[in-house]
Amino acid sequence: MAQVSTAQPAEAAPRPAARRHLSDRRIVQLFILPTVILLILMNIFPLIYSLFLSFTEYSVISANPPVWVGLENYTNILNDPQFWHYFGVTGTYALISVALQTLVGFGLAMLLRTKFTGSGVVTTLILVPMMLSPIVVAVFWRLIFNPSYGIFNYIFGFLTLLLPTLMGVILVLLLWRIVPKVLGESTARYGRMALLILIPVVAHLFWRVVLNQDQTYGAFYQQVTAIETGPEWLAEPVLAMWSIIIVDVWMWSPFVMLLCLAGLSAIPEYLYEAAAIDRASGWFQFRRITLPQVMPLLLIAVLFRTIEAFKQFDLVMGLTGGGPGDVTRTVSVQLYQLAFQGQFNTGQSSALAYIVLVIIIAVSNLYIRALNRAREG
Amino acid sequence: MLKKLLLVAVLLMVVTGVSVSAQGVTEINIWWAEWDPANYLQQIGNEYEAATGIKVNVVTTPWSSYLDRVSTEWAAQGTSYDMIVGDSQWLGQAATEGHYVDMTEFLNSNGITETVTPATLQYYGEYPAGSGTFYAYPTEGDANGWAYRTDLFEDADNMAAFEAEYGRPLAVPTTWEELRDIGAFFTRPDDGLYGVAVYTQLEGDAITMGFQNPFFSYGGDWYDETFNTLGVVNSDSAVASLELYKELYSFAPPGTNNAFFQEMNDAYVNGQAAMIMNYFAFFPALANPNINPYADVTGYFPMPAGPDGERFAALGGQGISVNNYISDDRKQASFDFITWFATEEVQARWAELGGYTCNIAVLESPEFLEVAPYNAAFAETMTFVKDFTNIPVYGQLLEISQRYLNAYIVGGQGTAQEALDNMAAEMDEVLVDAGYISE
Numbered sequence A: 001m002a003q004v005s006t007a008q009p010a011e012a013a014p015r016p017a018a019r020r021h022l023s024d025r026r027i028v029q030l031f032i033l034p035t036v037i038l039l040i041l042m043n044i045f046p047l048i049y050s051l052f053l054s055f056t057e058y059s060v061i062s063a064n065p066p067v068w069v070g071l072e073n074y075t076n077i078l079n080d081p082q083f084w085h086y087f088g089v090t091g092t093y094a095l096i097s098v099a100l101q102t103l104v105g106f107g108l109a110m111l112l113r114t115k116f117t118g119s120g121v122v123t124t125l126i127l128v129p130m131m132l133s134p135i136v137v138a139v140f141w142r143l144i145f146n147p148s149y150g151i152f153n154y155i156f157g158f159l160t161l162l163l164p165t166l167m168g169v170i171l172v173l174l175l176w177r178i179v180p181k182v183l184g185e186s187t188a189r190y191g192r193m194a195l196l197i198l199i200p201v202v203a204h205l206f207w208r209v210v211l212n213q214d215q216t217y218g219a220f221y222q223q224v225t226a227i228e229t230g231p232e233w234l235a236e237p238v239l240a241m242w243s244i245i246i247v248d249v250w251m252w253s254p255f256v257m258l259l260c261l262a263g264l265s266a267i268p269e270y271l272y273e274a275a276a277i278d279r280a281s282g283w284f285q286f287r288r289i290t291l292p293q294v295m296p297l298l299l300i301a302v303l304f305r306t307i308e309a310f311k312q313f314d315l316v317m318g319l320t321g322g323g324p325g326d327v328t329r330t331v332s333v334q335l336y337q338l339a340f341q342g343q344f345n346t347g348q349s350s351a352l353a354y355i356v357l358v359i360i361i362a363v364s365n366l367y368i369r370a371l372n373r374a375r376e377g
Numbered sequence B: 001m002l003k004k005l006l007l008v009a010v011l012l013m014v015v016t017g018v019s020v021s022a023q024g025v026t027e028i029n030i031w032w033a034e035w036d037p038a039n040y041l042q043q044i045g046n047e048y049e050a051a052t053g054i055k056v057n058v059v060t061t062p063w064s065s066y067l068d069r070v071s072t073e074w075a076a077q078g079t080s081y082d083m084i085v086g087d088s089q090w091l092g093q094a095a096t097e098g099h100y101v102d103m104t105e106f107l108n109s110n111g112i113t114e115t116v117t118p119a120t121l122q123y124y125g126e127y128p129a130g131s132g133t134f135y136a137y138p139t140e141g142d143a144n145g146w147a148y149r150t151d152l153f154e155d156a157d158n159m160a161a162f163e164a165e166y167g168r169p170l171a172v173p174t175t176w177e178e179l180r181d182i183g184a185f186f187t188r189p190d191d192g193l194y195g196v197a198v199y200t201q202l203e204g205d206a207i208t209m210g211f212q213n214p215f216f217s218y219g220g221d222w223y224d225e226t227f228n229t230l231g232v233v234n235s236d237s238a239v240a241s242l243e244l245y246k247e248l249y250s251f252a253p254p255g256t257n258n259a260f261f262q263e264m265n266d267a268y269v270n271g272q273a274a275m276i277m278n279y280f281a282f283f284p285a286l287a288n289p290n291i292n293p294y295a296d297v298t299g300y301f302p303m304p305a306g307p308d309g310e311r312f313a314a315l316g317g318q319g320i321s322v323n324n325y326i327s328d329d330r331k332q333a334s335f336d337f338i339t340w341f342a343t344e345e346v347q348a349r350w351a352e353l354g355g356y357t358c359n360i361a362v363l364e365s366p367e368f369l370e371v372a373p374y375n376a377a378f379a380e381t382m383t384f385v386k387d388f389t390n391i392p393v394y395g396q397l398l399e400i401s402q403r404y405l406n407a408y409i410v411g412g413q414g415t416a417q418e419a420l421d422n423m424a425a426e427m428d429e430v431l432v433d434a435g436y437i438s439e
Helices: A002-012 A015-019 A024-053 A072-079 A081-113 A119-131 A134-145 A151-176 A178-183 A188-213 A215-224 A237-265 A269-277 A282-310 A314-319 A331-339 A346-376 B002-023 B036-052 B063-075 B088-096 B104-109 B118-125 B156-166 B176-186 B206-217 B236-250 B261-269 B280-286 B328-341 B344-353 B360-364 B366-371 B375-381 B394-409 B416-433
Strands: B027-033 B055-061 B083-087 B137-149 B194-197 B273-279 B298-301 B313-322
Touching: A024 A346, A072 A346, A081 A119, A081 A237, A081 A282, A081 A331, A119 A237, A134 A151, A134 A237, A134 A314, A151 A178, A151 A188, A178 A188, A237 A282, A237 A314, A269 A282, A282 A346, A314 A331, A331 A346, B027 B036, B027 B063, B027 B313, B027 B328, B036 B055, B036 B280, B036 B328, B036 B344, B055 B063, B063 B083, B063 B088, B083 B088, B083 B328, B088 B118, B088 B313, B088 B394, B118 B137, B118 B313, B137 B206, B137 B280, B137 B328, B137 B375, B156 B176, B176 B194, B176 B236, B176 B273, B194 B261, B206 B236, B206 B313, B206 B394, B236 B394, B236 B416, B261 B273, B261 B280, B273 B280, B280 B313, B280 B375, B298 B375, B313 B328, B328 B344, B344 B360, B344 B366, B360 B366, B366 B375, B394 B416
Parallel strands: B027 B055, B027 B083, B194 B273
Antiparallel strands: B083 B313, B137 B273, B137 B298, B137 B313
């Protein structure tokens, strides 16, 4: 034991000398270096190399080296109406989907803002869709949309009956109080009975007359009310895009809700108390307190969802494959078609990827400016 | 001391490795898609190992990612695989890019070219068409055929009703018009029964493969001998064939708007379809009573004829090719395997296991024709198969046909004439850009 205790200080003596060669700065650099190397290899190099490839005619499976063609890939894409169609599809999808997600997500957050028994469980359950893999979601929804055995048509069929009835009920309630003034108290009872008969008539007219005036809604109506088998949501050109939007809203509204809930819970209660003392209405409080306070987080949610929507690939591939034809083909799906799927047009697909990148950066910048304004305001 | 020992060990490993390769190849790797025929090939490989001592590994990749993985391997000029069982459409790309070994001399000198049906040798092995240059040995012959419910066809009430309505007996259709009439006759949504199920899938090549059956039989083609598509793809007969295919889709079970081989068998097994189109490779499942409750009342027939009596079946299946980037020893080992695999005895065994042989003698043998209920239809089909193009730009042409066919047949967009006019114009642009047609 004594020998051991005397030998230890003698062996440990050189250590401080060796450590002198590594300054704190050098140690920091050594720790950062692997990350930097990984970043260069996995991000920076592919980014620069794909930028170079976007100016070449090149196929990744070809033994031939890339041939410089300048801006040809970019001009070909921007002059091709087919590509503009894909940009249009992506833009339409992103606009409608993100708008609906914002509305639904914010609405859910408002509903869940007040704590109630089981609100934690409800919130968790609502968050489940966004925790699933998009391709799994797409496979599930393909089954749900199936016109033969899917449950969606069953529920939707019920709603198509419910909605006109609801419209009729609203109309009857609106007219209920006017009837005595128009017909007089003595005949009001008969007038109100007539109103009750109006419900099915209005329901019928609502779909048949009002919506059918418009070509788009007319076609939509005819397809959703196909009696024999129910609508083929993923096969009908008018419905296919809506199918993807429905699934996307179902999946990602909880994300918007989560951010909005965080924003809502951070609003100081005294603001509402002060407003209440000033006898501010609920609508005024919402407009002047709730919305401005939540806006920064809401914009962040919208920013993330817009970027994701512009990149949408997996849900589209899983649900419609971009079809029927190319009705739901987003830019990302077209990119996949060009880069793989037997075409392997690496040069042009790289150019398309950079165009998408520029669009996403531009849109993101618009949001970030709005976000900054909201924070400053 | 430890360092010296390690150095010696490394040197020994290197020397041992050199000696193994000098002694010859002891293991060969074959790459194929993940499906039953690949399992049958592994069994064949096991028998090869028993006969020669050379181990055969059949490595599989799911169909959905097979082409992407193979392409990546080509790009890397990889040597992980000695042989690839590739789609017929890949041939032009692989041959012109130098990924496959030219097997012409090998196949001719061994007389192997004489053992397989001419159509399979042409579509699975030859590039360019008519050149007599071969890059693959026809391995898994396959094509589209039909399965049908014999109980429905032989039902006395159905027979009487059909004859009363159409003025001819209810029987296996010999023309596309007859098939359409039978499809219409059996479409009874109230009973959950539909006449036919046909390919409609947008991704990949399904809807094009399905459409090709009437398209070729009606006299249509993807281009003429000068690669001209205008007036060929959109000829009157082609338009008629597309209208017929769309009509067939109207007799299909709901929800088959993005359907390929799996959905076809599902529709049949569920009792939704009286007739289904599918590749013969997927018919063994229908003959299995554990999978198909209608197995005992299922019959099979080859593609019907067009209005002029011509008939074609869209080709499936694959040929086996040798990787051009492996060593000469490994190439020779691969050739040795193919030589053994191509013998009549092994091909008979291949067919017995469930593989679809292209060997003429085996196809004509009574044993083959009787061993499975669909083999007679298969043997007949292999005499009139026809493939989509295999030129290197096939991927671009396929994307165009898939898009327009799906838009018209499934989406109901435009007319058949418009769909084919647009298709022909876009295909023409691709072929001009690729240098097949001068501007």
